[in-house]
Every structure is written in structure tokens, then in C-alpha cells.
Amino acid sequence: MSLLVTGSIGIDNVVTPHGQAEEVLGGSSVYFSFAAVQYTPVRFVGVVGEDFPPAFRDILASHDIDLTGLEVRKGSKTFRWTGKYVGDMAQAQTVGIELNVLAEAAPRVPAAFTDSDVVFLANTHPTLQREMLAQVRSPKLTVCDTIDLWINTERASLTETLKVVNGVIINDAEVRMFTGLSNLVTAGREILKLGPSFVVIKKGEHGALLVTADNATAIPAYPTENVKDPTGAGDSFAGGMLGYLAAEGRFDTAALRRALLRGTVSASFTIEDFSLRRVMNVTRPEIDARVAELIDMLRIE
């Protein structure tokens, strides 16, 4: 099935206890795409400013990522994020953010993409998420992410977005913030009441939780000592998960559970190096080997 993603594209500056990356390609839809493209071609929709380096476009174009939907807007500047991680690197600290073109009108979904089957609305303003989604004619699976900013400032709009998607991929702190509930299974079920048929709660180093009406599946993260930069881990998780589902063409609970492993493995590669360095060069056999390792780890009796 065809897979469309829309979300942020950015220029990142990141410092972690293991080093730093300056002026590198980042953004939610970018991390998503490099994970998803391991399973299926990606239709990419987003907007950057005219300062967007051609070399960054080349990086995206070097993979099976269709950039027909990438708008380079004259007179606008690309989204920029500067962040740092300290200690256990569980939480990014935003040092500086320039929304720039993200604060302007949303990009259009190209005509050639309006028949997309699977749509991932990576984090952006929830009203823009709905506007983008409305341009896709009859998607079979729609999933969104969000961040604390919209929970705090655009709760009503975010609630409307949650009502029109099939699934939500969100992190633990955010689902607690949105629902006011501390138990994650209960919080996930609260989201289901709005309409989605599944919620995936990302817990960083602690793995992920899939909540459906009648099932809760928890998986650990891949245990590793090699963590250099957590930036993009959550987006890579979503990319691995939805890329796999689009390739499989089925979205039942069994498929979702298999996709959880794919997501956690994508994230595990992303965090091994700064920016996209690792996830951009990882091979499908390396991914499959790590999935097999995780399956073996979880096969206990």
C-alpha cells in the first residue's frame, strides 16, 4: 500500500553527553521517512524555506522518498530546532526553536498523492494535520502524533484531530498530560473513546505500549549501551511501524504487534549516532537481524 507522511523538516543543532551535531538535517517527517523507506516507498509532503540546503534534498532523494510534495517556499525560512540532552537523555531540552515556514500555510498534497492508502500525520499544528488529511481521498489507515505544545495550547483542535484518525502514536508524558490520567493503559483507553482504534504509547528507553479496546501489549526497547543522540527516535519508531504496516497491507492487532517491534528496532538504530547518520545507512538485513534478536529475547518459555 502507498504511504504518505507529512510533518516537519528542519535544520537541527543538537548537543548530547556524547558530542554534538551542527546544522544537520532533522524534523519529524524526515526521521519517519528514513525508517519507513526500509519497507516501502515514501510519499513526502512538507515545506521548507529557500535557505534549505540542496545537499539535504539530495539526502532525501538518494532514498526511495518521493519529493513531489516538498515545497520550497520563496521568501520563507526553514524550521530550525536547537536542543540538548543531559544525564540519561530521557528528555530533550529545547534550547531554541524557530518555527519559520511551519508557522505559515500548510503545503498542498500533490494530486498524485491524494490516493494514498496509509497516512502519517507527524507532529505539527493539529488544524494543519486535519487540513492535510482532508486532501487524501480515501485512506485505509490514518495515524497522527502530537507534542505537549498542542496539548497545552490547541487542545480543542487536537481533540478534533484525534476524532478523525484510526490510530495515535504518542509518548508517555504527552498521553498523561492530555488525559490527566497516570496509568498508561487507562490513558490509552481514554484516547480510544474519541474514535481511534489503537493508541501506541512510546516510552523511550522503556519500550512501547499498544492499547486497543480489548488488548494491551507492552514491549521493551532494544537494550543497548550505544546511545549517542535520541533525536528522532519517536519519529523513527512511527516510521518503522507504519512502513512495515503499509508493506504488509493489514492492520489487525497481530500486525500491529509485529509492527511495534519494527518501530522499536528503527528507533534503536537512530539513537546510535547523531542526526540521520546511522538510520540513513542501516541495511534491511541489519534491521531484520535485530528484530530476530528482539524476538529471541522475548521468547522466554
Added chain:
Amino acid sequence: MSLLVTGSIGIDNVVTPHGQAEEVLGGSSVYFSFAAVQYTPVRFVGVVGEDFPPAFRDILASHDIDLTGLEVRKGSKTFRWTGKYVGDMAQAQTVGIELNVLAEAAPRVPAAFTDSDVVFLANTHPTLQREMLAQVRSPKLTVCDTIDLWINTERASLTETLKVVNGVIINDAEVRMFTGLSNLVTAGREILKLGPSFVVIKKGEHGALLVTADNATAIPAYPTENVKDPTGAGDSFAGGMLGYLAAEGRFDTAALRRALLRGTVSASFTIEDFSLRRVMNVTRPEIDARVAELIDMLRIE
């Protein structure tokens, strides 16, 4: 194999968002025992004051817990702990603590217990842990727990204790505090350098991590909406784990991984009600059913 536990026995007062428990039986070795006794008889060594309610002794005696090693010390008072949990209940807040008899001389290991095969040194002063261990002639498996108090105040003694045990069961915040390392696999391996052949890192609602020289196994906690009181979850985890290992009589990595599931299931029952109410009455078929459910959850492909 025979199983001996020594640690605290207390009178607890606990408040959580779901209610409260006043003047109830608690303590690390008590929670451990009720989990372990599902698999094997427990040899119990500990000391209480003369204020220890006979009804509490009866609760212990009603199960296959041998109280030969329970000393009721004249003129002394029983250990008391008052705590509360708020929000996501991830961390207990100690409101009041009275060490009482725990600040005095350690109890003796009865002669009949000195041939014990498996020894669990539940949390207490690390010097007392070594003194207790020294009274057991030739144990086949020795495991200890500890808490932040001893890491902060008795680091040298704690290090000596870690050098003489085969395994350590410790929580995530504590292993990070002791090692100064944020990555849990790396922190676990740092403990291994002191001598133990395995470290189990308890992560509460996020499950547990088993670290050996050549393997790291992560398992999630049993996902549940039913959490009333986390008190004793970590001790129940250790009890389920070591009770199972003692019954199995083997301690290789495969057995340790199976034991991890037993530990997480014991903890999952403990937290369903205040004090020992749930873990005291859970049946072995209920435990086995939940272990099977967890195995099924983790069997993804």
C-alpha cells in the same frame, strides 16, 4: 533447593491516590516471602520488637514460611514505615521512618537454616547483610538488594557486599546512583565487575532488565489498569524470581529469564491491593495463568 530470606519486617502506613492502609504488615522480607512461597517453602530470618502484633505473626505462619528465625526482641520496637504515593505512583515518598529494632544487632540465622541453598539478602544495612550471609555455610546462590540510603551513607560497605554475592536485584534509580552511569546496561555491567554474575534492574511499571556478561534481556511489566498500592512490588519481584529459581534448582541465563517473568507477575499481583491483601491470597493457577498471558503477549512473530 532451600530458600532463606532476611530483611526488614515492618508496620506500614501507606496513602495512595486509591486509598490508604493503616498499621499493616509490611517490610522487604515479608513481601519477598509471600511471593516466593508460591514456589517453595521459605526460611525466614528477621527481628521485630515486642510490639509486633501476634496477628501479623499468624499471617506469616498461615503460609509455608518457617518462622524459626523470627526473633521477637524484648524491650525493642518494630520497624515502622509511613509513606505515600502520588500521581503515577512511580516513586514512594517516605513520610516517616522509625528504624527501631533494625538499628540494633542483627538476628541470628538458626542452626537449622545454615545449610540453605539460596539466600536473599533483602534491603538492610550492607554490613548486616554480610554478617547474615557469613552464617550460611555453603549457599549455591546468593542475591542482595539495597536502597539509596546505603548508597549514600555506606558505599564502602555496600561495595564489599556486592563483591560477595552472585546476583544483585536493584532498581533503576539506585543502580544509576551507585555507578554514576545513566545507561542501564552499562551500569549493570559496572556492577558485574565487582563480582556478581548477574544484575536485575527493576524499572517499576517499565519492567525489568537482566544483565549478564554476555547478554541483556529486557521484559516489560504486566500492563494493567489495576494499581492501588506499589508498596512491596520490588520485594515481591525478588520473591517470585528467587522462589522460582530455588524450586527449579538451576541458575543459568535461561532459568534467570524465566524467573524474570515470575518476578514481574508476583509484583503485578502485589500492586493490585494495599499491603499483602492480594499477594497473600493469589493462587498458583492465577499466577501461572498470568505468566502464560505475558508469554503470549511477548510471542510476537
